[in-house]
Amino acid sequence: MLSLPVFLFASLIKTVLVLFILLTAVAYTVWLERKVVGHMQNRWGPTRVGPFGLLQPLADGAKFLLKEDLTPPHVYKPLFIAAPMIAVVCALSSIAVVPFGTSLPIFGHNIPMQITDVNTGVLVILGITSVGVYGVALAGWSSNSKYSLLGGLRASAQMVSYEICLGLSLVGVLIVSGSFSLSEIVKAQGGLFWGFLPKWNILYGGQFIAFFIYLMAAYAETNRIPFDLPEAETELVAGYHTEYSAMKFAMFFMAEYANMITVACLATLLFLGGWHGPVFGPPLLQALLPTFWFVAKVFVFLFIYIWVRGTLPRFRYDQLMAFGWKFLFPLAIANLVVTALIVAYRA
Amino acid sequence: MTPSLHLWLIPVLPLVGAAINGFFGRRLTRQAVGAVALTFCGAAFAMVLYVAVRFASLGLPHTEFLAHWIRSGDFFVNFEFYLDQLTLVMLLVVTGVGFLIHIYSVGYMSEEGGFYRFFSYLNLFMFFMLTLVLAGNYLQMFIGWEGVGLASYLLIGFWFTKDSAASAGKKAFIVNRIGDFGFLIALFLMIKHFGSLDFGQVFAAASHLSVETVGFGLLTSIGLLLMVGAAGKSAQVPLYVWLPDAMEGPTPVSALIHAATMVTAGVYMVARSHVIFDHAPNALTVVAIVGTLTALFAATIGVAQTDIKKVLAYSTISQLGYMFMACGVAAYSAGIFHLMTHAFFKGLLFLAAGSVIHAVGGEQDMRKMGGLRQFVPVTYLTMGIATLAIAGIPPFAGFFSKDEILFRAYQANPVYWVIGLFTAFLTSFYMFRLLFMTFYGDYRGAADGHDDPHGHANHGHGSPHESPTIMLVPLMILALLSLGGGWIGIGGRFERFLGPVFASGDLSERAAEASHVLEHSLMAMSVATAGLGWYVAWLLYVKRPLLPQRIADSLGGFYEAVVHKYYIDELYATLFVKPLVEGSTSILWHGVDQGVIDAAVNDTAHGATHVSEAARHMQSGNLRSYAGWIAAGGAAVIAYMIWMGVR
Amino acid sequence: MLHLVLFLVFGAICVAGAINLLAQTHPISSALSLVVVMASLAVEYLLLGAEFVAVVQVIVYAGAVMVLFVFVIMLLNAGEEERTKGSRVAMILGVPGVLAGGLLVAWVLLKRSETGSVTLGSLPGYPKTIGNLLFHDFLLPFEVTSILVLIAIMGAVVLASRPEAQIPPPGKES
């Protein structure tokens, strides 16, 4: 157990570090997306700024910062300003409970690779995600624009609906691992079964259906293709952030990608065994390898995200709702019941 | 214990017939309805005959237990059937005469609407009457008693679309209720004092009580109350008024219910309860006086009636008075004997009258008949036999029974005898008057059957015609019975047969003491009286047809009174009906119902309206106002609780 | 000490949010105030050790119920509140009544000391223990509540669905 000053100091350092990494990751996820989608569509993507366009995110950031921050007339100003902040804060804060790896021995202190280990970590992430809806909804409403309002309405309805499926898909994992704590859940997935297969929840826990549901719900939660109805360009211009510009727009942008990363992290932790992977080599490598595996899995998940975006068309809104309520929801409940029966049988 | 005879079948068979006709009769043909009614009624009669055959081998009284009915503490009432000689006589009369009348009805009613309804009611009546007769206790008897009242009501009002028939039915029902009220109180007294309604137990308990020669004791009360019931059912003074009106019913109904069977239920009941009456001589005296008065009273009214059925109705009342007179002098078996013969000849009279009415197309006024002798010879013949029987001409049935009664009345008190003899004269007179007015002289009716009071289908009377065979056969059988039915009483055989039933009172022993000289001289006098009546009637209505009107004119007010039945109906209307209606209207309706009950309800409603008007302002419909009230109330509750807690 | 400070800070936020709910005239501001109240209440729950309750409070109330409110406000495009004078009773009788009742309760609570004190997180409501309680001791109420929720879902669907026949024809307004 750490003493209070050390705890506070370590937490501060970790927070700053994680925020930096996260924001960088957000920036380069954007770059990655542009690059991958570009290649999928037989073009190059960003190439001009830096080698392979690697400095493009910096240039974008500078552009956002320097652009005129236009506030249209007839908006409800307090909420118009607050909405992007709510969005970005909720998106960033959920990373706080995510463990990136096992603990690191630093200066004699065993510092966990996690800002805080809450024993209801999963629920905290769910709670913060659910509050994140306000950002989108309020942005849509306060803009005093029809496109924005429709986008906000769509977003809030869609997110509330899919949140249920998301939560239910997680419950199966929670039953298998018997804990709400993310680090506990990851620890439970260590080791192999049948000699060669990792004891990940998606395999050993039999949660592949839950993973599928989670994948779908996550796409909807983050308003990504094929569920990007709230910002459907062809119908709603840009949905809830039609009226936003400059840094406020950037905040929504950041929030979206941060949410993607959070969702990818959660998927990794819950289904894909977290930081578990082959560990070898010298002690320093041994300490860093779990984090590598974690990042690698998140990357794979994000790549799938982008891949899907480059491949699938958009759903119609009624199809979206029908898919959520009439297919995913019963499936999630069935998965829950089956999982509970299996666990009860094993126990 | 003798083997079970399944006595329950006797009443239940007609009930089944009633049910079949009542529920399905509408869809059945007339033939089928008649067949059903006759089959079940005949089956009951056959059953009674079977019982009669087996009768000698039975231990008497023979009771058959069917089921428990009421079991309340020490008080038991069972469904039980009670068979003794009295019951057997009644059974034979009821089913026999009933069956004949059923046969007759098939012909008489053949043109009527509601054919199935009529036979359903008729069978229902048979069920209740047989229940009454076979009852093993007073309560079961009461069921039958009420049931025959119901059947009577239904049948009197059979042509319910006719206002007079409907009100006649109601009148019969209501007047009977008065009598039933007395009967019921008698039953309550029995329950209170004897703890049972079973005939055996009640009579055993009653016979252990001392004879109440003076005063007004328990048995006297019960007896008088029973007599009230009997007076209602059997149309005795002062409750006779319903019976003449009951002639609104179809003629077979009048024959069956209002002559042969139902109206004799009172006599049967008094005879059945003879133990009680034997121990209450005062009550018995009342019975005798009532009977005697009724006999005379009704006979005098009968003299002046012109409606053929009304004459017979008053005659019935008068004859019932004879029966009560007999019971009143403790000559129960004589009463029952007369009951039986009366059932024969009065049934016959009614049926023959029905045949006459049928012949002249529904006309009932004797003044519009006359000379029917050649048109309806069979009817004339049978009616003549019945008239001879009722008038008391030997050797017809009525002679034996009536003579027996008069003889016993003389023994008890010559006053009864004098009145009885005079009544016999009147009876003879008005019956021959009826016969002469109807069958002698010239036909005074219209040539065609118009003005049809019973809704007879007009079957185009050219002239009066004889009834169909199905109607004549019962007439002839009854005529034979009227002729020979009295012979079983010769030498006291009938009395000896019933002897075991009535063998408790010492009063009945007097018969033995009487000298034959006295008996024969009395017999001669009554025959002479009957002959006198016959002669006078012949004189007035055949020989000098204008004389009656002159006599009537000379009698003036008295004649008017007689024609108007002594204004008894008007008297009752003034004394009872009008005050009742007035009182009900002014006090109960306007006073109690409107003034108190309605007013209470209305005032409550008005009060509620006013309070609501005031309270409505609280109910503004505004949600926040309601919330305000709730909040204030909650605060008050909190304050109260804290105050209670602090204290 | 830390406990008391945290309690007072978040209690103050709570009350401020509640009062703001009353003060704001626009329903969406009131709704956000209520979200603030609920969030700080979640913190109060945490202080009492009810961490599961706190998280569920955020998920259910802030994340679902209030989102639904905001959604409906947006859907109906609810505007500023009208200052109609509908009820004198509410003002004259209700508000003083509430204040009086509240003051009485507060007075009693402060006067009576037997209610005792609690330490920070004195009764940890772990999901596991709560779950055990919920699925053993409170199984019947739990199932009954599930039926209630089912009925509520159906009721909401029935009420909110617009039957085609009931759309009033244009021009016929009452």
Next chain:
Amino acid sequence: MVPVSYYLILSGVLFACGVIGFLIKRNIITIFMSIELMLNGVNLAFVAFAAQWQHLSGQVFVFFVMVVAAAETAVGLAIIIAVYRTRETLNVDQVNLLKL
């Protein structure tokens, strides 16, 4: 160490705010939110009592209250939508007749 009564008073204040909101607000949605506020106040009292008596059933009750509140919200908001469709107003002062 914080006296339980403080929590209870906070709970009471929230409840009273809810009641007052019910009394003074005209917008039916806001009134509905006031009800939620009252329920939250009650929930706090439940949790506080759970801590005082060291029994978790108080916290379990909170779940039931939440479930009921959620159900109530779903139905209530559906009713509000239905009312708005027929009355075209959200002001309760104008919704004071049972029939239109």
